Amino acid sequence: MELLWLIPAWPLLGFLILTCLAARLPRIMAGSVGVGSVGAAALTALLMAWDFLKHQPGRNAFTQHLWTWLDVAGLHLEIAFYLDALTLVMIIVITGVGFFIHLYSLGYMAHDQGYTRFFAYMNLFVAAMLVLVLADNLPLLYLGWEGVGLCSYLLIGFWYTDPANGYAARKAFVVTRVGDTAMAVGLFVLYNQLGTLQIQEVMQRAAAAWPAGSTMALLTALLLLGGAVGKSAQLPLQTWLPDAMAGPTPVSALIHAATMVTAGVYLIARTHGLFLLAPTALTITAVIGAATLLLAGFSALVQQDIKRVLAYSTISQLGYMFLALGVGAWSAAIFHLFTHAFFKALLFLGAGAVIHALGGEQDMSRMGGLKQKLPLTFWTFLAGAASLAALPLVTAGFYSKDLIIWQAFASPRGGLGFWFMAVAGALLTALYTFRMVLLTFTGPARTPVHHPPGLVMRLPLLVLAFLSLTAGFLETPHSLGHMRVFSGWLHTCLPEAGLAAGREAYEILFELLAGLAALCGIFGALRLYHPLAKSRYSLPESLRQYWIKGWGFDSLYDRLVVRPYIHLAQFNKNDFLDLFFVFLAWLAKTGHQTLAATQNGRLRSYAWGLGLGAAAIAAMVVLL
């Protein structure tokens, strides 16, 4: 247990080594440091998990105080790590999936100029993400939160010679910053009202100070929700994630699928005590999640770029998690986060293998026929896709998504409306997932294969495919064995969702319907997009364009915010606040010129000056 601090320290050390020795490290060393540090963190995390399960610490949590960070005027902040079931799940996901993605990057980035720089950023990211989930107080969490934002920026703009990548990086940074600002304000309000920022303490004091439904609780919950919405790319701040695909594919897998974007879900689950005091905020969370999952699902359906399909799909799956959080199904949200990390990382890595094999081609209309040429990639990708589409019984995605769909109806906060949106989302998910699979892997080959994936790229695919299929058996519904390993474990730190009265009877019916929706989606995709399919239904072009552009949010924000701001900036080019200082400079300059003109070298004008001065003094003496 005392080695907890090592988990974030390993990747941080890796980052320091890679940065300080950058050019002097041979490639092979840089790769081993980059992968090894995360591997060491993963091993330490497993050790922690074993230790934690063996000696259940008191109150189901373990806190490690390292040192005092700040101690000013009553604000006492510590660098302290807090380990409970929720954190443990997160660190296992981050270090485990992170390790396999790092391993994969060895192959994917092998011929890249910025090999060392890539691993340095990735290690820094993993360190920041671990600080985020291990943080015992909110400012430390915020440090990790900003750290992952910074790394996301650096890695989206990793190939910085293309201005479009730099633009995407800035967009991601600025848009998430909107949410981060809300979160920072939330922290200020919490400290102002409760006098502490230690997370557990905050929840205890909030419960004592604020009655359920009070304005203060609602305000702080909404501000924290703002941060979560920005980081997790939910409506209305979702626009950055599709553009974030400009980064290398392992980055998309690690940051924009498995870990960073789930930080918002983690934040809400971590501060659930606060959200429980503000039922309105929870309802808003659920509505945001449900709306986002549908909107992103429709957009994913029409994208041509394989990575953008996956990006919208990530937004949509995060929408499921927000929906689950909003209806109070905390452990279901975390369970979906857990399985999603595996299958979405797998899909990104599979897509990366395809892109790598085709020499950088990302357009699905120019892929096809890869089933024979990249069989391993195909089968593993298919496993990930089946899991994303929630193919009943055999995939992890089925168990986690099904749990959310069921809770969206059955939880006391849920209802038929949420259930319906979730099921419609499941249908859409299956449809776009298999559209992607069919367009990429079947039909005639359109681009020749250059580099088939090597061993270091195949191994992560296999491991993640295995996990995508089996991780779901940790938690199965009543009707299917009723395993409760995951939620039983999480309920040591998150409250149980509970069921509304009289709804358990419908469980089998609703599960069948949800399963049926997924099957319908898959079947629909086969009918519509299989190369041998006869029916060719295409959407109206204008609607298709509208969805491709993500429901026009970009142009809306462009008009509402970006352009007015640019106009304002141009209007105020000669900054009007600056006028005062410009005036001061003008005054000094003019005064100098005037006084210099009196220094004309003529004796007689000096004499005039003398005379007038004397006269003035005399006049003053006489008159005053």
Next chain:
Amino acid sequence: MLTIPVSHGLLLAGILFLLGFVCVLVRRNIIFILLGLEIMFNAAGLAFVAAGARWGQPDGQIMFLFILTTAAAEVSIGLALVFQLVHRLHTLDIDQADGMKG
């Protein structure tokens, strides 16, 4: 003995001083400027003498002797300057000597 009121003496001194000062201001010829300065010295001296007469003290006349001495010294420096001016600029016009300007 006819006594002149001190105010008359001071008034005359003031007029002389002003005349001398106007001469300094308006003439460009350096010799006339030096003359103007001499007149101003003497105006000041006259004021001392008038004041000394008013209080029946010798101090005013002693001060006038000092002024005469100073004036003599001033004239010697002034004439040296005139020589330099003529030597370097070949003119007596003081406005030509305006090299030291900012």
